[in-house]
Amino acid sequence: MVEICALASGSNGNCYYIGNSTNAVLIDAGISCRQVLLRMAAKNLDPAKVKAIFVSHEHADHCSGIGILSKRLGIPAYMTSRTRGCIRSDQQATDIQEFAPGDTIIIGNFSIHSFLKKHDAAEPCSFRIEYEGTSVGVFTDIGLSCNRVRHHLSQCHALFLESNYDEEMLRTGSYPYYLKARISSDYGHLSNRQAMELLRQHHHPALQVVLLSHLSAENNRPEIAASAFDELRARFTIEVTDRYAASKVYTVKEG
Numbered sequence: 001m002v003e004i005c006a007l008a009s010g011s012n013g014n015c016y017y018i019g020n021s022t023n024a025v026l027i028d029a030g031i032s033c034r035q036v037l038l039r040m041a042a043k044n045l046d047p048a049k050v051k052a053i054f055v056s057h058e059h060a061d062h063c064s065g066i067g068i069l070s071k072r073l074g075i076p077a078y079m080t081s082r083t084r085g086c087i088r089s090d091q092q093a094t095d096i097q098e099f100a101p102g103d104t105i106i107i108g109n110f111s112i113h114s115f116l117k118k119h120d121a122a123e124p125c126s127f128r129i130e131y132e133g134t135s136v137g138v139f140t141d142i143g144l145s146c147n148r149v150r151h152h153l154s155q156c157h158a159l160f161l162e163s164n165y166d167e168e169m170l171r172t173g174s175y176p177y178y179l180k181a182r183i184s185s186d187y188g189h190l191s192n193r194q195a196m197e198l199l200r201q202h203h204h205p206a207l208q209v210v211l212l213s214h215l216s217a218e219n220n221r222p223e224i225a226a227s228a229f230d231e232l233r234a235r236f237t238i239e240v241t242d243r244y245a246a247s248k249v250y251t252v253k254e255g
C-alpha cells in the first residue's frame with residue numbers, strides 16, 4: 001500500500017508526498033517548511049517517516065523550501081550536480097546527495113527511478129517511485145512527452161501529471177509573446193490536451209488515480225482541466241490538485 005498526496009501543486013509551489021507504513025519521500029519543496037509541515041499535519045501525514053527530498057530542477061517553485069525543510073527534518077536533499085549548481089545559496093540544503101539522471105536511488109524500501117525530461121532548466125528530472133511493484137509517477141514541468149516520459153508513465157499505478165494550460169486560454173491571454181512561446185515550447189509545460197493524449201495512449205492498464213498537477217493560475221481553470229480528461233474518467237480516478245491546500249490522501253493498492 002502506498003499513500004500519495006499533493007501538498008502543493010502549481011506555478012507558485014510544488015511538493016508531493018509518497019509514503020508507505022514505514023517510509024516516505026517528498027518530491028520538490030517549493031513552498032515554505034512551515035507550510036509543508038502544516039499541510040502534512042492537516043492530512044495526518046507523519047514527517048518522521050520522510051527520509052529524503054528529491055529536487056526535480058532549480059526553478060523556485062520546486063526548490064525554495066528545501067534548505068530549511070531538509071534541515072528541520074534532518075534529511076538529505078537529492079539532486080543532480082547541475083541542478084545543485086543552479087540553486088540559490090540561501091535556499092540550498094546543507095546535506096546534499098547527488099545523483100545522475102537515469103540513476104535509481106534506494107530510500108528505505110522505496111526505489112526512486114530518475115530520468116531526464118525536456119524543460120528549460122539545467123538538468124531537469126522526473127521521478128517514478130516504486131514500492132513492491134507499485135509505481136507512482138511525479139511528472140510535471142515537461143515540455144514534450146519524450147520516450148523516457150512515456151516509458152515511465154506506462155508503468156505507473158498512480159500519477160501526478162502536469163496539466164498546465166488550456167491552449168486557447170494561453171493563446172488569447174495577457175501573457176507577452178515570449179512567455180507564451182516559452183510555455184508552449186518543447187521545453188515548457190504540457191497543455192491539458194497534451195497531457196490527456198499522453199495519458200490516453202500510454203497509461204498502465206492498472207492505473208488507479210491521476211492527480212492533475214501544476215495548473216497555471218493564468219492560463220487554466222480547474223474545471224477546464226478536469227473536463228479535458230472526461231473521456232478517461234470511467235477508467236480511473238481523476239482529480240485536480242489545489243495550489244492553496246493539500247489534496248486528499250489517496251491510497252494506491254498493489255499493482
Ligand SMILES: [Zn+2]
Pocket residue numbers: 010011014059061062141214
Ligand atoms: Zn514548475
Ligand SMILES: [Zn+2]
Pocket residue numbers: 057059119121141
Ligand atoms: Zn520549471
